[in-house]
Amino acid sequence: MSIATTEHSVSRALLIAIRTPCVSQQEVDESLSELGRLVNTLGFSVIGAKTQRQRSTKQLSVLGSGKLEELATLTGESSASTDVSPEDEAQIELDQDELSQLLATSDIKGQANVVVFDCELSPNQLRNVEAALGVEVYDRTRVIIEIFSKHARTRTAKLQVEIARLNYLTPRLRDENSGDRERQKGRSISETVFEINRRRIRNQIAELRRELTKLQREMEGRSSGRVEQLTVALVGYTNAGKSSLMRALTDTEVLVEDKLFATLDTTVRTLQPPTQPRILISDTVGFIQKLPHDLVASFHSTLEEAKNADLLLYVVDASDENFTSQLAIVDHVLGQLNIDLDNKVLLLNKVDCLTEDQQLTLLELYPDALQISAHDKADVAFVHQEIQNLLEKKMCAACFDIPYTASGVMGEIHSKMQVIEEEYHEKGIRITLKASPIALERLHKMLQLTTF
Numbered sequence: 397m398s399i400a401t402t403e404h405s406v407s408r409a410l411l412i413a414i415r416t417p418c419v420s421q422q423e424v425d426e427s428l429s430e431l432g433r434l435v436n437t438l439g440f441s442v443i444g445a446k447t448q449r450q451r452s453t454k455q456l457s458v459l460g461s462g463k464l465e466e467l468a469t470l471t472g473e474s475s476a477s478t479d480v481s482p483e484d485e486a487q488i489e490l491d492q493d494e495l496s497q498l499l500a501t502s503d504i505k506g507q508a509n510v511v512v513f514d515c516e517l518s519p520n521q522l523r524n525v526e527a528a529l530g531v532e533v534y535d536r537t538r539v540i541i542e543i544f545s546k547h548a549r550t551r552t553a554k555l556q557v558e559i560a561r562l563n564y565l566t567p568r569l570r571d572e573n574s575g576d577r578e579r580q581k582g583r584s585i586s587e588t589v590f591e592i593n594r595r596r597i598r599n600q601i602a603e604l605r606r607e608l609t610k611l612q613r614e615m616e617g618r619s620s621g622r623v624e625q626l627t628v629a630l631v632g633y634t635n636a637g638k639s640s641l642m643r644a645l646t647d648t649e650v651l652v653e654d655k656l657f658a659t660l661d662t663t664v665r666t667l668q669p670p671t672q673p674r675i676l677i678s679d680t681v682g683f684i685q686k687l688p689h690d691l692v693a694s695f696h697s698t699l700e701e702a703k704n705a706d707l708l709l710y711v712v713d714a715s716d717e718n719f720t721s722q723l724a725i726v727d728h729v730l731g732q733l734n735i736d737l738d739n740k741v742l743l744l745n746k747v748d749c750l751t752e753d754q755q756l757t758l759l760e761l762y763p764d765a766l767q768i769s770a771h772d773k774a775d776v777a778f779v780h781q782e783i784q785n786l787l788e789k790k791m792c793a794a795c796f797d798i799p800y801t802a803s804g805v806m807g808e809i810h811s812k813m814q815v816i817e818e819e820y821h822e823k824g825i826r827i828t829l830k831a832s833p834i835a836l837e838r839l840h841k842m843l844q845l846t847t848f
């Protein structure tokens with residue numbers, strides 16, 4: 397299978413969710429509607445969505461041959477093969493009654509040319525389903541990986557996504573000549589070519605990993621040996637309005653789009669109007685439920701910025717009816733990254749889309765949160781002030797003796813920290829300053845390491 401971008405303009409997608417007993421219908425619906433938005437972001441139109449109930453509590457197994465036959469009618473494939481391997485068949489528990497009902501009420505027969513499953517399919521499952529339906533089949537992971545591929549801009553993001561894409565692709569590579577090989581029942585040229593292709597991809601992944609590690613080391617090298625600046629990271633679910641707020645707070649033209657995963661690379665800008673000391677704001681990749689493992693791992697390094705931040709602005713689209721589950725997902729991912737959640741302020745964004753009553757209810761539920769609209773100048777000014785107040789509260793005072801031989805560091809301290817007093821002595825400058833405990837600790841270490 398190739399996952400290179402194909403001509404998507406004519407793709408009409410049928411979405412399928414598999415509902416296990418441990419998942420509520422509401423959760424399935426939320427997830428399906430999000431899958432619809434993901435699929436739209438990819439440029440497909442959604443022509444319908446179906447839910448298949450499954451009695452087994454297994455997290456996921458996909459469709460038996462009966463279901464495949466039925467689904468084939470939805471994609472217009474009349475003579476679909478239902479060649480399901482015994483291992484897949486064994487995992488499947490199918491509610492035939494519900495399925496028949498589902499298909500009887502369907503008015504989209506023959507219209508879909510892509511079927512998208514709201515879950516991750518194993519390579520075997522994907523092959524079986526594709527063969528049976530006679531159309532291209534996507535799973536949620538592939539949809540997300542393709543969106544990331546389309547949106548990656550910097551070299552680092554492109555490398556991270558390409559590694560994830562190839563890791564996904566390798567086990568799903570199809571041996572086009574497998575039928576002949578079966579007949580030949582022995583080693584053949586086709587087998588060798590297939591194996592060579594796989595090995596080539598593995599080598600390519602190793603090469604990309606090396607390049608990525610090198611690039612990340614260079615970036616770390618560039619940031620070490622500098623005086624720490626106060627930083628604020630915008631984190632949150634995809635499409636919450638992080639980049640819109642970044643734009644408004646820093647007066648810059650970062651990309652804002654009504655698309656999922658518009659931002660993949662961390663962007664860092666200075667808070668405007670400027671403060672003394674300067675405060676940096678970073679915009680990060682958004683989160684989503686069921687983010688493929690590989691991408692979570694890839695983007696850990698991108699989220700380092702959030703890890704080192706003095707303050708997290710936790711942006712939520714309060715107008716989205718599913719925002720509480722989105723909050724839970726962001727909490728979960730940040731928890732996995734060991735990010736300190738005590739440092740966070742909750743921003744309930746897009747309140748311009750809510751009624752006064754809804755805003756009052758939110759106030760009762762989240763009394764400490766700030767209700768804002770990133771499109772409202774007064775709200776942005778309020779967030780600007782809150783950032784300063786909160787950072788001020790976190791700062792502690794400390795005193796350092798800086799020898800004249802190292803006075804070069806003074807310029808950096810002045811631009812990045814709050815200087816309270818300077819006294820000039822015979823051997824150096826005694827400086828009293830205010831900064832976050834982390835920044836003070838780092839400056840202390842830096843001065844110890846500096847050869848005067």
Ligand SMILES: Nc1nc2c(ncn2[C@@H]2O[C@H](COP(=O)(O)OP(=O)(O)OP(=O)(O)O)[C@@H](O)[C@H]2O)c(=O)[nH]1
Nearest residue numbers: 635636637638639640653654657658659682769770
């Ligand atoms: N009505 C309204 N729309 C908003 C507000 N803030 C952002 N939006 C819109 O929400 C959409 C997504 O905004 P972005 O700022 O790109 O969201 P993001 O969190 O950066 O999204 P990703 O980069 O995909 O993670 C855009 O269409 C914005 O114009 C707001 O306060 N009110």
Ligand SMILES: [Mg+2]
Nearest residue numbers: 638639658659
């Ligand atoms: Mg963004």
